[in-house]
Amino acid sequence: MKKISILLTLVLTFTFAGGFYAGIAYIEAKSIKINPDFHHSRSADMKLTTKEVPEKNTASSKVLMGYVQDYHDPDKTEYNHLSHVIFSFAHPSKNGDLLMSGDYARENLRKTVRLAHEQNTKVLLAVGGWFHISGGESYPYFKQAISNGTARTKLVDELIKMVKQESLDGVDIDFEHPRSQDDAEHLAGFIRELNTKLEVLDKELSIAVYSKVDSVTGQENKSVIFLPSMFEDVDYVNIMAYDGHWDGGYNAANLSPYPYTENVVRYWSELFDVHGLPKDKLVLGVPFYAQPEEPSKSAISYSAVIKKGVENAGKDTVTIEGITYHYNGKDTIQRKTELALNNEFGGMMLWEAGHDARGEHSLTKAISDVLTKTAEKEKNMFWAVQ
Structure with a gap:
């Protein structure tokens, strides 16, 4: 399950085939309304045979991972x-x-699972999120489950059972968020135990992480704690590099502007370099929703923005019925993709696919186009030096 370098991937591909994927600071977030449809969460009031892993459906060795909420x-x-x-x-x-x-x-x-596998797209099951099905934050439930040895093993076994029953390709862990050293250690232990059993099945493990960077100061936010050694036991680290407005109070303009993302990429690149971790595990997350300047209003999907005018695809702000919204348009999304690739990241992640526009203004397609173009450039460079 450990990742192969880009060069080795290209060599194997060309030889055998002929050529040819919201973090929130706890204290500040407590007093701010969260719209579950537009964050790494789900609504709190929603009602209650191992399959061979398919090959990627893209010529790129990079991943493009899209979260999809269960009611879509x-x-x-x-x-x-x-x-x-x-x-x-x-x-x-x-x-x-x-x-x-x-x-x-x-x-x-x-x-x-059925539709994705028809397209050679893998399916992971995400566990956690911000809200819990029983009401309130997921944090206390997740915290207790992984801090108790018996409960932790039971949760691991339940996940393995689900992977087998539903022909899943792996699991994504979204514990929002470890807020103490004990939390970090318990999470690392849980990840190691789960990874050990997933590896036997040749399945993947990803973890969603808080961006760790304040949008206002650009400095490390120390309210969330991770053990760097934990990242040795996962295949992908999905960085929730959005919702920067939670830092120091609500500010929709801090949703996820490009300079904020530059700071996030710099932080995680340096962290992985210092600890000798492969940066191709890092996956940069981008938002597919628009946040209103007026906090009493609800966020809207990127597809809703496009329905108000296709010209909005090239913008990062729009005013609809007197309310100004901030989002990431096509140009910004593609610049972020290039930023991730230039820093040797393993790919991109989006929250979430259900908010995307379809057709030529799709942000998923915009990211995929950059990944494919970069893969073609790398292939040409590879053959040029042979």
């Missing part, structure tokens, strides 16, 4: 541009049980 219609996801779909969310109970949001969630999961 699986038929509306465009799987052909994604290397991974991350189905969100399953919820941990305090005693280690794994909860789904009713029969519809399980049915949508199964349909997602």
Whole structure:
């Protein structure tokens, strides 16, 4: 399951084939309303055979991972541009049980797996998120489940059972967020135990992480703690590099501007370099929603922005019915993709695919185009030196 370098990937590919994927500071976030549809979370009031891993459906060795919330219609996801779909969310109970949001969630999961695998797109199950199915934050449930040895092993076993039953390609862990050294150690232990069993099945493990960088100061936010050694036990580290407005109070303009993302990329690049970790595990997250300047209003999807005018695809702000919204348009999304690639990241992640526009203004397609173009350039450079 350990990743292969770009050069080795190209060599193997050309030889055998003929050529040819919201962090929130706890104290500040407590007093701010979170719209679950537009964050790494799900609504708190929603009702309650191992398959061979397919090859990527893209010529790029980089991943493009798209989260999809469990109530979205699986038929509306465009799987052909994604290397991974991350189905969100399953919820941990305090005693280690794994909860789904009713029969519809399980049915949508199964349909997602079927449709994704038809496109050679992998499906991971995300566990956690910001809200819990039983109400309130997921944090206390997840915290207790992984801090108790018996509950932790039970949760691992439940996840492995789910992977086998639903022909999943792996698991994504979204513990929001470890807020103490004990939390960080318990999370690392849980990740190691889970990874050990997933490796036996040749399945993947990713983890969603807080960006760790304040949007206002650009400095490290120390309210969330990770053990760097934990990242040795995962295949992908999905950086939630959005919702920067939570730092120091609500400011929609800090949703995820390019300079903020530059600071995030710099922080994680330096962290991985210092600890000798491969940077191709890093996956840069981008938002597919627009945040209003007026906090009493709700966020809207990128597709809703495009419906108000296709010219909005090239912008990062728009005013609709007197309310100004901030988002990432096509140009910014592609610049961020290039930023990630230039820093040797393993690919891109998006929250979330259900908010994307379809057709030529799709942000998923915009990212995929950059990944494919870069892969073609690398291929040409490879052959040029032979």
